[in-house]
Amino acid sequence: MLERHKSAYSSRAKLGLITPPTNTVNEAEWSQMMPPGVTFHTHRMPLHPDTTSAEGKAGLMRDLESVFGMLKPARVDAVAYACTAGSMINPVESLPETLTDNMGVTAVTTSAAIIHALKVLGAVRLSVATPYHDRLNEHETAFLEENGFTVQRLIGLGIGAGGPSEYVRIAETPLEKVADHVRAAFVPGSDAILITCTDFPTLPLIAQLEREFGVPVVTSNQATFWAMLRAAGVDDRFTEFGKLLAEF
DSSP states (O other): OOOOOOOSSOSSEEEEEEEOTTOOHHHHHHHHHOOTTEEEEEEEOOOOOOOSSHHHHHHHHHHHHHHHHHHGGGTOSEEEEOOTGGGOOSSTTHHHHHHHHHHSSEEEEHHHHHHHHHHHTTOOEEEEEOSOOHHHHHHHHHHHHHTTOEEEEEEOOOTTTTOGGGGGGTTTOOHHHHHHHHHHHOOTTOSEEEEOOTTSOOGGGHHHHHHHHSSOEEEHHHHHHHHHHHHTTOOOOOSSSOHHHHHO
């Protein structure tokens, strides 16, 4: 077994995690998945709703480099920017590669992790469920299509249409409502189900939905966790969190 650190609790790996300020689900779900000898260490960062303009990207990069600088002294092996919407930038590897080069520590973004996960699963045709409002859903559809996927159906819950103050409601969505939302999004013949947003509770549903629909389920937190473990050289398999973590 890999032994990288002398830390009593982090002998195998230390993971850095950057979340949006309202997010309370990401840490809760990662805590349930974390294997022995691996720890994660969190910092919050402001939301960046505009990642399409040069000015918006520059602001995002300034904040990311500042937070990376705070996590790096903990000797983390990799850092994740765990915000789906905030990391939907093409080319999809441009943000994590730039951060890795600039900061000297491996960077992972949720959106890049999702794209990588879907590709290793061999998925092309997607059924997508989000908590988002129409404008953000349109951006996500375009992002996925630009990366070679066919979006069979993408539906959201409309949270955020009235402004960022609504985002706290994402974490409050009951699991039963999330499951019903996925059922409404599913199109027979899809290669995978994608459930996005790191503040959307999904972890207990993944295996259940895979059995129900017979296709892999990829979620923002699951895919980011998978990408971070692999980036840190941890190759553990997990049977209860979906095909992605069980087989790849």
